[in-house]
Amino acid sequence: MERAEIESKLTDLLVDELGLERDKIAMDATFEEDLEVDSLGVVELLMALEDNFGVKIPDEEAEQIQTVGQAVDLVEQKLDS
């Protein structure tokens, strides 16, 4: 999967699954501060990533994700490996 495709699919997920506003989503946006996603929302995001990209994300790797771009990196890395 191309990186652009991952970005676009992830953006759709954030809008559809987490109910975020599309125009606030940028690759350098932080989940906690910019997008106001709380700890429960992060769990929901991880489940959505696993479901939609068919990847497994261990909790310790999930904890490293702070920005939308980092989530894309992680998914890309998982899909490549």
Added chain:
Amino acid sequence: MQNRRVVVTGLGTVSSLGATIEPFWKNVQAGTSGISRIESIDVSDMATQIGGEIKDFDIEEFMPKRQSRRMDRYDQLFWVASKRALDDAGLEYEEDDPTAYRAGVLVGTGIGGVETFEDQFYVLFNEGPRRLSPFGITKIISNMAGGMVSIDFNLFGPNSCVVTACAASANAIGDAAAIIARGAADVMVAGGAEAPLTRFAVGGFGQARAMSTRNDDPQGASRPFDADRDGFVMAEGAAVLILEEREHAIARGATIHAEFLGYGMAADGYHITLPRPGGAGAAAAMTAALTDAELDSVDYINAHGTSTQANDVTETLAIKTVFGERAGDIPISSSKSMTGHMLGAAGAIESLVCILTIRDGVIAPTINYTTPDPECDLDYVPNEAREVTVNTAMTNSFGFGGHNVSLIWGRP
């Protein structure tokens, strides 16, 4: 301990009989039924296929999806009724308002977030614990409706939840009034909500043999005190009252709809679902409410009147026990004949009916009353609303577990 007077300054509801207070009250006075075939779930294999279902409820009119998806339908109904009641009362609190610590919430419900409970157990059994929603627990727990209202409307005073089956919101209102009376708050958002039209709840109450199976005649199914009644008809909905300390309400020039006069409760101590024959527990609750209100009678009783065989006979006996020879002179009606039974929200919606009855001098009818039951021989205001001045009104709520609650409302 103080004993301050408590009044009602705001009313809010969501029900299958009208999105807001005035259409709801107009429908109740007209004897309109809010019962229909249940469409939101598959009921094809159920004994009962009818209920009071709100067909046009759209939470996204009130909040973004991001917020609403964290709420069970139960929480959503309570939130909307609370907002309407606060708006009606003209009350709004900012986060830095010190008086927000004098305003609280008390919610009552029978089964809380049962839809989420059902969905999440399906996920657990079929997909395993790693697939459970992080919002599963917060959407199930009954107190969350009050928690969410306190978060969104900045209500930082007493906040609690009562779970006493079909008596729950009557308890919530009584307890909230007591909190104000003793001086622990000046304003309480008090009421109840229920969202029980799920396969588990409809199926489960069906197995408890408590519900009407008159599926071919939804609007005729809830027929309290009628000889041909065959069980209650379940409904979803919410009702919320703004209770306020009287001087506080007067000082801010609020419209006062009614005064809270009395609260009584008693336990049957008899059976998990059946009322104690003879109705001693129900009678004790009514007597306690009259004592609390310092009254010996009332002008109107909004009955629990569920349309089950057992309740309607027992409640009739209990009313006779309490009021003696005067029982036949008191108009009694069951608005459940129109709304269906909102379980934990029943006491709140029926308090609302009592308050509007006092305000407008119109007693809601008991509809579908066609064949008198020799064991139910009081004045049930059959089929047609009645214009009469009502200064005091009692509402009864009885719940599985033997919880009996009576509230009394008066002209302000």
